[in-house]
Structures are given as structure tokens and as C-alpha cells.
Amino acid sequence: MGSAVNQAAFFEWLCRVGDNCLILGHRVSEWCGHSPVLEEDIALANQALDLIGQTQFWLGLAAEVEGKGRSADQLAYLRDAAAFRNVLLVERPNGDFGHTLMRQFLFDAWHIELLRALEKSSDARVAEIAAKAVKEVAYHLERSADLVIRLGDGTEESRARMQKALDTLYPYTGELFMADASDEAVVAAGIAPAPASLKAAWDATVSQVLAEATLTHPGETYQHKGGRKGVHSEHLGFILAEMQFLQRAYPGATW
Amino acid sequence: MQRGEERPGIAEIRGWLSEVPDPEIPVISLTDLGIIRDVAWQGETLVVTVTPTYSGCPATGVINLDIEKALRDRGISDLRLERQLSPPWTTDWITAEGREKLRAYGIAPPIDGTAADGRLAGRIARLSGMSNLTIACPRCGSTQTRKVSQFGSTPCKASYVCNDCLEPFDYFKCI
Numbered sequence: 001m002g003s004a005v006n007q008a009a010f011f012e013w014l015c016r017v018g019d020n021c022l023i024l025g026h027r028v029s030e031w032c033g034h035s036p037v038l039e040e041d042i043a044l045a046n047q048a049l050d051l052i053g054q055t056q057f058w059l060g061l062a063a064e065v066e067g068k069g070r071s072a073d074q075l076a077y078l079r080d081a082a083a084f085r086n087v088l089l090v091e092r093p094n095g096d097f098g099h100t101l102m103r104q105f106l107f108d109a110w111h112i113e114l115l116r117a118l119e120k121s122s123d124a125r126v127a128e129i130a131a132k133a134v135k136e137v138a139y140h141l142e143r144s145a146d147l148v149i150r151l152g153d154g155t156e157e158s159r160a161r162m163q164k165a166l167d168t169l170y171p172y173t174g175e176l177f178m179a180d181a182s183d184e185a186v187v188a189a190g191i192a193p194a195p196a197s198l199k200a201a202w203d204a205t206v207s208q209v210l211a212e213a214t215l216t217h218p219g220e221t222y223q224h225k226g227g228r229k230g231v232h233s234e235h236l237g238f239i240l241a242e243m244q245f246l247q248r249a250y251p252g253a254t255w
Numbered sequence: 256m257q258r259g260e261e262r263p264g265i266a267e268i269r270g271w272l273s274e275v276p277d278p279e280i281p282v283i284s285l286t287d288l289g290i291i292r293d294v295a296w297q298g299e300t301l302v303v304t305v306t307p308t309y310s311g312c313p314a315t316g317v318i319n320l321d322i323e324k325a326l327r328d329r330g331i332s333d334l335r336l337e338r339q340l341s342p343p344w345t346t347d348w349i350t351a352e353g354r355e356k357l358r359a360y361g362i363a364p365p366i367d368g369t370a371a372d373g374r375l376a377g378r379i380a381r382l383s384g385m386s387n388l389t390i391a392c393p394r395c396g397s398t399q400t401r402k403v404s405q406f407g408s409t410p411c412k413a414s415y416v417c418n419d420c421l422e423p424f425d426y427f428k429c430i
Binding site for chain 2: 039040042043046047049050051052053054056057112124127128129131132133134135136137138139141142143145146205208209
């Protein structure tokens with residue numbers, strides 16, 4: 001199991017999958033206590049919880065594959081920004097509620113395609129995490145798609161905000177489909193799909209929902225990249241400063 | 256176990272576990288919830304295999320502690336808990352008895368076969384008609400209910416309200 005694959009490449013890939021869940025989960029959790037209505041506050045917090053739970057599985061496996069005695073917690077709380085492998089999209093600031101939902105939708109539409117493909121992974125550990133997570137992410141996608149449609153095809157104000165969110169965030173989606181040598185190694189081992197192979201299904205979902213939401217698809221735009229290689233925007237540092245504070249200030253603290 | 260002492264049988268141990276309440280919905284037990292996937296003796300060690308409901312369910316740690324406590328209180332000291340992710344937990348595994356307990360407690364039980372699949376094509380077409388699951392109000396039994404939010408007080412539940420008796424209630428959604 002996984003013996004044919006370069007373990008460093010496998011670790012790198014697992015960090016990318018896990019860090020996307022971790023950073024987005026943390027971002028979404030920032031809404032707790034601040035949402036426009038109570039039900040949405042609870043929904044966002046629960047979604048963050050799903051993502052953090054999935055992070056524990058992915059980073060737990062990453063730590064196992066790395067084989068240096070680190071735990072999922074240590075990977076989450078004791079790495080510096082340059083060691084994080086999440087895409088830039090998930091570290092984008094929350095903005096308003098519509099902006100957060102648009103980011104979630106663009107991510108969910110990709111996440112579900114990734115997990116569906118990973119259910120067929122040659123690595124049984126990857127396949128079983130994916131089979132678990134895909135059921136949760138199906139609810140995430142249905143919720144974010146519903147709200148993008150409702151807000152896009154809503155009032156003049158909500159539509160304008162959703163279009164602005166889309167135009168701002170779309171240039172951060174291309175990174176989801178990029179590949180480097182680490183990706184090629186896990187693809188060759190049958191562990192994961194080629195990132196580019198998820199693009200057609202993602203495009204179809206996004207186009208369909210944006211049309212339903214009466215929003216204008218931004219089309220081909222410049223695409224930012226760097227997060228998956230550890231080159232992050234300034235926003236990640238602020239996230240980590242908050243997320244890692246306790247373990248940095250009180251190393252090894254438990255309760 | 257003490258050497259020479261008779262080991263408790265699996266059925267008896269399962270009986271003990273059926274008395275351990277779920278920490279978040281204490282009217283149903285861990286066996287009602289369907290998360291105890293296996294109970295087996297491996298030599299002198301009792302191995303209890305547990306599957307999580309949701310990946311991030313904060314009750315998971317408490318559940319493990321509760322299982323350990325229940326079994327240690329019955330004299331089982333050589334005990335190991337194992338996590339099993341696959342096959343992933345489904346609400347289909349909630350027992351008939353568990354479903355009735357949920358309803359009596361005020362939580363509408365899951366309707367099998369209605370889990371989200373994330374396939375939006377049919378869903379968008381349905382959205383225009385605003386079709387929804389028919390969830391009966393656990394208080395008055397009316398099926399005139401509406402969904403308020405897909406995520407309720409925990410990830411495993413959605414928020415509904417009854418149009419007839421106005422009761423707000425949780426629906427244990429299908430997964």
C-alpha cells in the first residue's frame with residue numbers, strides 16, 4: 001500500500017489536501033457569533049467543524065506517511081506559513097456573508113469532485129477518508145449552491161455583492177487544477193486524480209449554478225498561484241497567529 | 256480480567272453498551288446509533304470498534320471515554336478501542352427503536368435514502384418548485400413543515416419548523 005510512491009511526494013500531497021480543509025475550516029469558524037442570522041451562524045460553525053474533522057484524518061495520515069513521529073496537531077499548530085500547502089483561495093478574507101458563501105461554493109464544487117475520485121484511490125487509507133468526507137461535502141455543496149443562487153438571483157444589492165465576490169475570487173480558482181512533480185508522483189501511483197482532470201466537472205457545476213444565479217461568469221482571467229508551494233498571501237500569517245497562539249505560547253498545552 | 260475468571264460474553268457486553276447514552280442526544284444509546292461496529296475478544300483483550308458519525312463530531316472523544324468507563328466499571332480492564340472509518344457511518348444504521356426514541360424526544364428521525372449526493376443537476380430543477388422532504392412534526396405529527404436551515408444544532412441535524420403547531424424542531428438528516 002503506497003510503497004511504490006515516493007513518500008515525500010505523498011506527504012506533500014496529503015498536506016495540500018489537509019491544509020485546504022484546515023485553513024478553510026478556520027476561516028469559516030471566524031463567523032461564529034457574527035453571522036447575519038442565527039441559523040446561518042450555526043450552519044457555518046457546523047461546516048467548519050466538518051472541515052476540521054476531515055483535517056484530522058488527512059493530517060493524521062500525512063504524519064503517519066512522513067514517519068517522523070509528528071502528529072496531526074503538531075502539523076497544524078507548529079508549522080510556519082511557508083510549510084503550509086493550502087491554495088490561496090481558502091486563505092482569502094471572509095468579506096461579507098455573500099463573499100464567504102461564494103468562496104465556499106467555488107471550493108465545494110471542486111472538493112466534491114476530488115473526493116469522488118479519491119474514493120477510488122489505490123491507497124485504502126485515502127479511499128476511506130474520502131468515502132467519509134464526501135457525504136459531508138455533498139451537504140456543503142448543496143447548501144452553498146442554494147445560497148449562491150438565492151443571493152445572486154435575489155435583490156439588486158445581493159446580486160451586486162455576489163457578482164463582486166465572484167469577480168474577486170474567481171482568479172484564485174485556477175490553482176486548484178495545477179500540478180507539479182509531487183502531484184505527478186501520486187497520480188502515477190494511482191493515489192489521486194490529476195488535478196486538471198477535475199476541471200471539466202467543476203466548470204460544468206460552476207457554469208450551471210452561476211447561470212441559475214443570474215451571475216456573469218468571469219471567463220478566462222489571470223490566475224493567482226503559490227499557496228500549494230508554500231508561497232502565501234499576507235493573510236495566512238494572521239490566520240496562523242490566531243490559530244497557533246496557544247501552542248506557541250504554551251508549548252504542549254493540553255486540557 | 257483476572258486469570259481463571261469467566262470472560263463476559265459478547266452479547267452481554269453489547270447489552271452493557273446499549274445502556275451507554277449518546278452524549279449529545281442522551282435518549283438514544285451508542286448501539287441505537289449504530290456506531291459500535293464490532294465487539295470481540297482478542298486473547299485477553301476486549302476490542303471495541305467504533306465508527307465516528309461525522310468527521311468533526313466533538314462527541315467522538317467523549318463517546319470513547321464513556322465506553323471505557325462503562326466497561327471498566329464492569330471489570331474489564333484489558334480494553335482497546337479501535338476507530339474504523341470504512342464503511343462510513345450512515346443514518347440507515349440507527350435502529351428502529353432508536354428512531355422511535357428520537358421522535359419521542361422531539362427530533363424527527365432520518366428518512367432513509369434521502370442523503371445529499373451533491374448532484375446539483377436535478378436539484379436546481381427541483382429548487383424552482385421548492386420541493387422538500389416531507390418531515391413529520393415530532394410534536395403534532397403534521398407533515399406541513401418547512402426547512403429553516405440545512406444545519407441545525409449539530410452537523411447531523413437540520414432545523415425545521417411545523418406550520419401547524421409552530422414547533423421548531425431538529426430533523427436528524429440522512430447521511
